[in-house]
Amino acid sequence: MAAAAFYDLEGTLVSTNLVHTLAFYAKNQPGLLSSLRKSATTLLSLPVFAVTDQYSRKVFNDLFFQSYKGQTEDRMRFFAHELFETILKPAVFPGAYELIEKSRSLGLRQVVVTGALDLSVKPLMDHLGIADYVANHLEFVNGVATGRLLPPVLAAATKASWIRQFAEREGINLSDSYAYSDSMSDLPMLSVVGHPAAINPDMRLRQTALHHDWPILNLK
């Protein structure tokens, strides 16, 4: 039976997080004033994002993606490649390439399960040669973002559910599969596979990984 390697993306394979992407789009608004206003708002929101992320990934998502409200889809698509070239590509951890290459050489399906936006993730996936990935989708009405995510919202337990369904559909043996994440919020995702590992983990995940004797990797 086939097996897979499931990766979280931000903080795991790349050093950036959701805020970097948001800041990039905030900086690239139509008009200087608009860019300045959006950038300042993003900057002021950082403490709130940090606190809510510690509290609940769901609350964080609800709050965070509101920041995209009013942005147009075609503009976000237009800047996706620049976002990749200037922000995401330089942020890929050197060890991420090795990890994916080694993992692929073992015949493992490479799957990225991320809470980032699908628009921003695609060029990076092409760069990493990963065809199987799932990301969050912003809701657009008449080409304008509403600030809400389309279900299923990938975070915490939803990632684990998605992995289970994917494994069932694709004939993947989860006991022989690997999962990698940097965040405690991905504990469910790490818990459903036979070979979980923490990458550059936050303090809470590090403690959990030590407690469960999971490998702790540093891809920097």
Added chain:
Amino acid sequence: MALQLRRKTHESVIYIDRDSAPRIMPSGEDFILEDLPIGTRVLYPNPPLKGLPNREAAIRYALNHPHGCDPLFAQLEPGMKVTIAVDDISLPLPPMATPDIRQTILEIVLDMLAGHGVDDVHIIIANSLHRKMTPWEMKRMVGSRIYDEYYPDRYYNHDAEWNEGMIKIGETRHKEPLNLNRRAAESDLLIYANINLVPMDGGHKSVAVGLCDYVSLRAHHEPQTIRDSDSYMDPARSELNNKCVRLGKLVDEHVNVFHIETAINNRMYKGDMDFLLKNEDDFTAFDRMKFEAMRYAMSKLPRQARRKLLHSRPAQYEMTACHAGKTEPVHEKIIAKGFEQYAIPVRGQCDILITGIPDISPYNVYSILNPLLVQVMALGYHFNFYRNKPLLKKGGVLIVQHPCYDEFDHKFHPSYIEFFNRLLPETRDAFVLREKYEEEFANNPSYVEMYRRGNAYHGAHPFFMWYWGENGRQHVGKVIVAGAENAHVPAMLGWERADNLTEAIAMARSYMGSSAEITMLHQPMIGIADME
């Protein structure tokens, strides 16, 4: 009368009689005092040979008077590509006081290379599948001058998992494959600087093992090779050595190797801890005071602090010989010097062998002696310290003194944890473990990355540690661990446990008979029981 006669056999062989002092035994990070049964034979390390008075001069002489090839200076040409490989942190044990012998060799060799216009020089630590050394350890080993000049671009650890960094050399007539570090193999001259601590070290093993990859290592780091080695501390009767020699000859066909080997004496400690190497019957009041002071101080410290304290005590080894040139003639001379230091003539095997396991092993420098390492020290290293035949009779009892705590270093030994908790409950059969799981661990992407980018032992390393105990495991009838603080670690290793040494000896006697001959290795010691 018999006891009186037996006391005279050799200065390193002592028999316990009625008025003998209790013996000091290591038990992990602790040292305990134990009264041994009358008639127990205790083997001590031989007195240290005198170190060479001028280390630099001896190295220079060796470089200028090599065996089997031209002197080093005569092999140098401006513009040539030279790689210097050095042993990793597993040698010597504990890490020696600075300046390390490798530093002295490197300073001399690098000066010579610079003087002959050789600028393309890399220094590679031949760590094979051992953990990579940390920058601090690397600096300590070669000194700040060399470190500052060469690290990190021209002074680095070997990476057995870097495919582009490896090159296929070929295979032996026995189909043993050999892939070597590309930089080393493609150099015009490969200089290897070695420190020989035990007879298993050095020789063809240095390059063929130290700079190879997992596929190459798998051919000889396997249970049958270990079973066929009687023992692997005796090169003449070691199948492991035979395989390394075959691979080494293959290396010599492709690479110009200039080997610098050194022998050291066994002065592990001096000053405040030198009493650990002495016969307790000869203790002065000052020795007793030093021991009591150490024991008192240690009793007040938590285990981590005791461990740190012990690891902060560098060994005081002195160089006793240095030879250079072609690998085989050089190694022959160094091995002879090593046996001169370590061989202890012993007559008669014993029924019960006692050994305390100190917190010293090649694999836990600045780290934890986890259960698998306790196993490899007991059934691997301590059992194999013999020549001709084992010190312990076939089917005899090995008593190990160690707390056997269930602790692992997540940074250095991640794959050991899975091996211990997932595999050992299923089987302890080395052949089954190898066939069923070794490659899975070796290729586990997490372990590969932790080896490459961190300081973890390779994913396959815990398997090698298990195989390393294979001939001991096949030979002994029973292993009893005295002082084990839990039941599950000994059970997982297939051992019995006892609360203390007295109980362990009683258990062993109930198995071997009340007249069983008992021998104790007085640890810490590096010594080879040279059996008649």
